[in-house]
Amino acid sequence: MTEWLFLLLVIAGSCAIVVVATLLRQRRVGEDDDPSETPDVIEYMTMMIGVVYAIVLGLAIAGVWEGRSAAEEWVRQEAQALHEVRERVGAYPEEVRNRVRADVDAYVHHTVTVEWPHMTEHGESTGRGDELFDRLRRDVTSHEPGSVREAQAYQALVDQVAAADEARTAREQGAEPTLPGVVWFGLVAGAVIAVGMVFALQIQRSGRELVLAGLFTALIAFLLFLVWYFDSPFTRGLEDPAEAFTTLFPRATGD
Secondary structure, eight states, rough: OHHHHHHHHHHHHHHHHHHHHHHHHHHHHHTOOOOGOHHHHHHHHHHHHHHHHHHHHHHHHHHHHHHHHHHOOOOHHHHHHHHHHHHHGGGHHHHHHHHHHHHHHHHHHIIIIIIIIHHHSSOOHHHHHHHHHHHHHHHHHHHOOSHHHHHHHHHHHHHHHHHHHHHHHHHTTSSSSSSEEEEHHHHHHHHHHHHHHHTTTOSSSSSHHHHHHHHHHHHHHHHHHHHHHHHSSSIISSSTTHHHHHHHTTTTEEE
């Protein structure tokens, strides 16, 4: 089941529940019921609940979107830093140069083909990836520069390896969902309360009111879906999370 099919089912189900509940409630209402007698305090409470929930939901969407953008940027920085290592090591002797480039290719290949699926499923990086990165760092830093050109390249390489390490750590930390369970409880409970307050206003069975109630419910369901979709960027939020690696290292990734 794709995410969008899941969204359609959730929206259709939530709208159906609201419509059916409205029809069943209307059957139980006596003929002497007067919707115009709804207390003003209920309308005020409904408005305040809607405003507060809209603010909370907006903050949640902004937070997960920021997390998605940060995840995409960390992936780009990691791939770019590794690419710079592969290019700048050209100043080293051939034996060292080939070894470092082989380390970069091995790490990138493992990251794209093995670590990414593992991270998506388990929310953490692999031990093999750590070993490959440590070997790359060791091969870069263990070479003693023999000329001014190598000394200049050495410092640049060390900086790029550190940048890749920082990006890798941030990528691992962002592999898990960003919103804690208590926030999700508040979002779902707020949605139930916001939709439930529609019934407190004594909604009738007219087609216009049923359509508006259904659209309101569908909107809340869609916004909650957006929060869920972007809450785990490496699993759902990014269309191609490894695009930066596959673009810069087409051979290492097997393309």
